[in-house]
Amino acid sequence: MLFFSFFKTLIDHDVTVELKNDIQIRGILKSVDQYLNIKLEDISVVDELKYPHLSAVKNIFIRGSVVRYVHLPAAAVDIPLLEDATRREAANQAGKAK
């Protein structure tokens, strides 16, 4: 749930989603679910010349399984908090494993 929790805080921020087929889509993150499916608005493809078929698309829903990377807006990430959240997550997982 850490990633879900994390991405929820990025809602309404500009992110770039890199898909497994190498397409990079930049847009405003509108929603994310526990599968890390992503809904972007106001999108633009980074290499538009190469992938012109998306140039008319404004909103997009991306299945989480096809996402390779999400480029984060660094300013929107609270690093110490994220570190602690990670520790908690690790502790949770360890607790569950036992």
Place this chain on the structure above:
Amino acid sequence: MSFFGFDTRKPAVTGAGFSQARDPFAGLSEQVDDGEALEFEDTYDGLGDQLDETDDVFNDDTFGDTSGITAAPVGKDFDFFGQTAKVANAIDEEHVRFNRQAPVARAAQPNIQPSAAASLAQVPVTTPSSYNYASASQKPARTGYEKYNQEPVAELQVDAALWGVAPKKQQPTQPAEVSAPTAAPSRKFMSVEEVEAQMRAQAKKPVQQAVPSPAPQLQPQTQSQPAFHYDQAYQYAQPTSLGPIPPEHARLGDQPVHPGQGHPIAILQRPHSKHATPPQHVPQPHAAPPVHPRQQPASHVPPTQILQNPNRLSGDATRIVNQPHGAPPVLPGHPGFPGHRPQGSFSRQPHLMGQTSQLPQMSEEEKAAFMEQEAKRAKRNHKIYLMSRDNGIMTPQDKNFVTRIQLQQLVAATGNPNEHGTDESLAEDFYYQVHSQIQGGQRQHPSQPLNNFAQTYLFQTGSRLGGPRRHNRGPENHMQRMEQQVQRAVEAAKNKPKNKQLVIEGSLGKISFSNAKTPKPLLNIKRNETAGEVHRPSSAHKHIQAPTGRDRKTELRSIEVVYSTLMEMEDHDRTMPPPPANDDDAEGRDRHIAWNMAAQELNKKLWKALRVHDEQANGGVHPFIALLSYSKGKKAMERIFRHTTTEQRATILTLIVVNLDNLDVVRGAQVTTGEIQLNAAMRENVELFSVAVMPTLFNFLNELELDLVAGVLGLVCDRNLDMIAKSRIGASMLTMILSRAESIKREGGGSEDAWRAWDAQYTQLFNLLEPSLPHMFPGTVNTGDDMYVWQLLALIGIGASAEQQQRLVLAVKDRVMDTVTLSKTLPRDLAHHRLGNVNLFMHSIGLDVELLQ
């Protein structure tokens, strides 16, 4: 499902003109599809095989061009109209002839109608939308597209060819054959199994002749062809004045079991769409037989589907209404099947029926008005249909299910409002919960305990990447405060110029002249010395930074223990019970005591994890200082201080001061007189230390009394002061200590003894520091970024005696003059900034750079 890819073609089919010609064919093709789905082999009665193909020769007569016909079925474009166009003349002639001989021609139609009916029945199931569009588009048919309306006939025939049954001139045998298939449709609606059973049972006795009925609907004249109809049908038909009615009644009579099912209606309606086709059929009444095979598939359509798409039926009905010929016949039939229609369309039916039945008796005007009305109604109904096209597709259970899923996801996405801020949601969703707290996003629960967490991270200063909020607090705040303190001290010193020694002023000026001429030799000599010194510690530092694998691991692990303990403590803080209201509140007091006990346990655990009291390994670094060499160790400092007692903090401060020259950020970050050579990692380290650790220490130091401050200064003096002074962190630490003493002095704090002790310490510091003074500046004068040195110098100058100030000036005069000289070549803002830094120092000793210029 579709062999021919009709699905993709459908939009085109719905167009006007050509589309109308194609539409019926599309319906037929759908039939084929359905037959496939229902296992055509099982339901096919082999009628096609019985067809007499001996007269295929006459196909030319029918189609005008044999080659065209054969080609059409294979291709995907099915250009029937094109084929027909070739014989347009003939068709026109036939049209005219048809108009004249209408009665006769239509009499011949019945054969075709069944097939049409079947196809119609099919359509709803497989291609609801396309069919409806077609029907909609067919409304305007009355407005000049009659010719196109007639085309479908040709298609029907071609379609027959598709099946390879080229079925002309089988009239004699048809009636019997037709009856069987038509009967099947009605039966099959019961269920596939039932249908099959019935089929087997009844196939041999094709008594019920629904087939003929569609034909009669088309034209009143059908009555003139009793040959096709069964006696029963006629009995029903004759009482009514309209031809179409009888056939339907006949159906009712024949198959009383099925009236409740919508299928008959569908079949009945179909003919109307086709009804325009008769003209072309006239020459070839035999088109019907080939169609029969298709009828069977059609008959299998489950009744429910038809019911679920009632609008299709209504659509047909509307179309029928618009078609003068077809309308009257069909409508009368509806009353017989009240249950077939959805309420919407059904309610309309009786009305239509009543009027349509009178249609023939109406005057032209009335008719026109009526038709107009009907057209409006049809339009409206079509709209309703469009909107409710998918009515009934989902059962209430389906809807509930979907709603549940949506609710679940909603809860998952936003968190259950009930458990907001609870431990579970915190455990699962920690980052989001706290982050939104910090950002102020969710204030629904302003008083919830999460605020503790928010506080923790809100004021955390460890992250340099933090957003603007962190820039406004924490380190900046601390630096500003420190600068303000320095500034205030300098101001105070300036306001009461205790040392207005013109000598110094003069000497400064003098020295500056000479220095301006020959500054280099002096610098060169010293540079060599510093260079040698610098290298040694930096190599030693390497050792610290790259501890052996085991050490590093254990150190990192103990840092993690520190962090997890800190988190436990923060969690624990959250659950702090309210202090007992009064002495009687034993329970509350107990809880409070228990809580305090737990807190102390945690504190002990933290203290142990910090390893402050661990033995220092031989020649190594103190374990705690080692922890501080890791960035996350540095970041933990502030949180550690929040959860430790004053004594513990003092211990930590002492420990740090004692090991000041062992800190990686001091040993590894020695300034040089050349360009700054620190690598990026070390620069980052220094930055992090000054941002994460220094403010914490500064805040703590500001609470200390003078004697403790003097003690700290004494500790510093015991260390390698040169090394300390030549690092940014060390210099800042000295600044901190001195500024605290200055502020105590200004506040009038500190006892006489304490001040005496302080003065002694200060003198010792000054003596130790004097040789290092000229080498404290980072880089050359061009480098800039030496503000912290000027701050330290200023504080030293404030506390210094006149004699010490003189020595101070002598020590740094080079740098002062260089900076002043340099600032003349710099842009105004930059020059102002640099001179301001220098002035910090100059003011502290009662001077100003203005005097040098």
